[in-house]
Amino acid sequence: VWYHHGVQDDDAAPPATLEDVARGAGVSRSTASRALTGTGPVSDSALRRVRQTARELGYVADPVARALVRRQGTRVVVAVTSDASDLSGWYLSRVLAAGARICTPEGLGIGVVPVRRADPVRPLQALARDRTVAGVVLVNTTPEMLAAVPPALRGRAVSIGVGSDTEPSFDVDNAGAGRRTTEHLVRSGRRRIAMVTGPPWLPCSWRAVEAYREAVEAAGLPVRIVPGGFDPAHGDAGATTALARWPDTDAVMAIGDDVALGVLRALRRAGRRVPGDVAVTGFDDLPVADATDLTSGTHPVEDVAAAAVRGVLARVDAEGTRFSASELVVRASA
Amino acid sequence: VWYHHGVQDDDAAPPATLEDVARGAGVSRSTASRALTGTGPVSDSALRRVRQTARELGYVADPVARALVRRQGTRVVVAVTSDASDLSGWYLSRVLAAGARICTPEGLGIGVVPVRRADPVRPLQALARDRTVAGVVLVNTTPEMLAAVPPALRGRAVSIGVGSDTEPSFDVDNAGAGRRTTEHLVRSGRRRIAMVTGPPWLPCSWRAVEAYREAVEAAGLPVRIVPGGFDPAHGDAGATTALARWPDTDAVMAIGDDVALGVLRALRRAGRRVPGDVAVTGFDDLPVADATDLTSGTHPVEDVAAAAVRGVLARVDAEGTRFSASELVVRASA
DNA sequence: TTGAAAGCGCTAACAG
DNA sequence: CTGTTAGCGCTTTCAA
Numbered sequence A, B: 001v002w003y004h005h006g007v008q009d010d011d012a013a014p015p016a017t018l019e020d021v022a023r024g025a026g027v028s029r030s031t032a033s034r035a036l037t038g039t040g041p042v043s044d045s046a047l048r049r050v051r052q053t054a055r056e057l058g059y060v061a062d063p064v065a066r067a068l069v070r071r072q073g074t075r076v077v078v079a080v081t082s083d084a085s086d087l088s089g090w091y092l093s094r095v096l097a098a099g100a101r102i103c104t105p106e107g108l109g110i111g112v113v114p115v116r117r118a119d120p121v122r123p124l125q126a127l128a129r130d131r132t133v134a135g136v137v138l139v140n141t142t143p144e145m146l147a148a149v150p151p152a153l154r155g156r157a158v159s160i161g162v163g164s165d166t167e168p169s170f171d172v173d174n175a176g177a178g179r180r181t182t183e184h185l186v187r188s189g190r191r192r193i194a195m196v197t198g199p200p201w202l203p204c205s206w207r208a209v210e211a212y213r214e215a216v217e218a219a220g221l222p223v224r225i226v227p228g229g230f231d232p233a234h235g236d237a238g239a240t241t242a243l244a245r246w247p248d249t250d251a252v253m254a255i256g257d258d259v260a261l262g263v264l265r266a267l268r269r270a271g272r273r274v275p276g277d278v279a280v281t282g283f284d285d286l287p288v289a290d291a292t293d294l295t296s297g298t299h300p301v302e303d304v305a306a307a308a309v310r311g312v313l314a315r316v317d318a319e320g321t322r323f324s325a326s327e328l329v330v331r332a333s334a
Numbered sequence C: 001t002t003g004a005a006a007g008c009g010c011t012a013a014c015a016g
Numbered sequence D: 001c002t003g004t005t006a007g008c009g010c011t012t013t014c015a016a
Helices: A006-012 A018-025 A029-037 A044-057 A063-070 A090-106 A121-128 A143-147 A174-187 A203-218 A232-245 A257-269 A287-291 A301-314 B006-012 B018-025 B029-037 B044-057 B063-070 B090-106 B121-128 B143-147 B174-187 B203-218 B232-245 B257-269 B287-291 B301-314
Strands: A075-081 A109-115 A133-139 A157-160 A169-172 A193-196 A224-226 A251-254 A279-281 A321-324 B075-081 B109-115 B133-139 B157-160 B169-172 B193-196 B224-226 B251-254 B279-281 B321-324
Touching (some): A018 A044, A090 B090, A090 B109, A109 A121, A121 A133, A169 A174, A174 A203, A174 A279, A193 A232, A203 A224, A232 A251, A232 A257, A257 A279, A257 B287, B018 B029, B018 B044, B075 B090, B075 B121, B075 B301, B090 B133, B109 B121, B174 B193, B193 B203, B193 B232, B203 B224, B224 B232, B232 B251, B251 B257
Parallel strands (some): A133 A157, A169 A321, B075 B109, B075 B133
16 A cells, blocks of 8 residues: 555565466466576576566575475585584684575575594484585594595585595695794794694694695704694693703794694793794784784685685585685784 | 495485385374374374384484475574674674574574664565574664564564563673672772773663663762773773873773773773783683683673574563673783 | 476375 | 375476
């Protein structure tokens, strides 16, 4: 009625269905479907009319009905190695948030399931047979996890971190970041650089370590690696170990900012000054790095995650790992 | 075949349908459906048989088909005021991650849409008519947003922050946190306590400010409020303003840790010592608070978000705001 | 190029 | 209490 403005009316009106569009355009449902999806032959005139009425009616295909018939799924699920309780915090949250932003406009949702490192098979198989699953993004990927991807999931699974011949992968340029950080330390005069690494079982963290190794070797400096993990506790322990083993250490690279925080604590306890006695670097460029004046490398988690989710939806092929760039952010600590 | 273990076979087997279960149990689809969903009358024997075969076949109802016929939707969407670019970072990510954990086991996904403060109507109406939307969680809720919730969304919309007569709401106990923090400062001898608040348009942040006001008034101390926002820049500006207006300020409460970081910077620049000259407190208890020895209050974002999502799925009624507890974490800064 | 018809897997009236 | 029937909204053969 005239005194109602569109907005109010819309509110009650049930969403238009394909049937409505077809009727409005004077064609059959099939034709309307073809016209809208772009599959199959449609005459130009029909195409125009259908598109027109669809627009007028504000028609949007119901993703649920579509998913039912196409067996497409309605959500992308992030499968994350649950052992990395440390990583699971901010890292996983950011991945999910970035993924949600990609999925939402497509009418999809995002979900998350934990995968125990010891038994990746079962959960992945459950995902494979779950008809709501449009695709799977592996996070904190291990080789065992990749091997456990069921054939039924091939082509709709991607990995953040390491990939394989069959699963596409996405990650930040860990190697470049590791190299640049090491080179920065060398350039600023550090000669006995130690590195506290991530958990040994996480292959994607190896890349930074390898880059560090190559860079110090190239500079003719000693390689000083201490295995760690992604939390402050590992940083603290790692730095303590490094100091005990190599008391003349003049720089500590940490695999992440959280780790670096632990390193800083250990150094403070040991009475070493930063950066006077020992330079310290992190990685991830978290807010905490800025707040504590920690030199770090950017980690565009959102970019990586968005690319991964787009990749899984677009069914990209597995051709090596797609790396997102990282930049060194120099602050007072190094 | 004998040399295949179950796991391998499962991989290829198409998921069992209700039809399969019904046939296996020797009943009709309807009976099987009733037995499994618990709706409608079923004989004990039928119930047992259906459940049994369902278990054997590893049957799980296809949420897509179910959603289609029940018009239930397949995802919970978080509608967030996009103006709060500051808040959108870690806060929104944590809400989404927590929500995903609740939704996933239900076969649902989670999504996120931005809502401009100036025009909350359109996006909410789009959600109302979107058949994939099982429920909506409002984040950074404003009164305008609550008013814009379409009738079609009533009963499947909840809010994190402020609520209304019709929309249930969930939040951390901002008031309690504000009161306890203020009281802590008073107890430790502070007498001229200023507070840097959140963005004026965000009602849920008012509760902490009110609690501060009441607590200082109860102690016979002056009320010193500086409007702010959720980022370090506002904290810096706020503290600078406070110092200019009330040079004898001996404590600054910030509405959040990020804000407190800015406050600390401003104080450092002004040559004030913390906590010697001025005590500083934050809120949220982020990792950065621990790293910078900042006294703060816990903010169980995950609890609040999980409760909100559970609430929307369970269609809880709007009876006041459900508060999650916050604890004061005393560190060196206050 | 088009339309009729047959489902996707499930739920929900409605008779029996 | 149970089975039959009729869809949910969409895609997709298959004839015409």
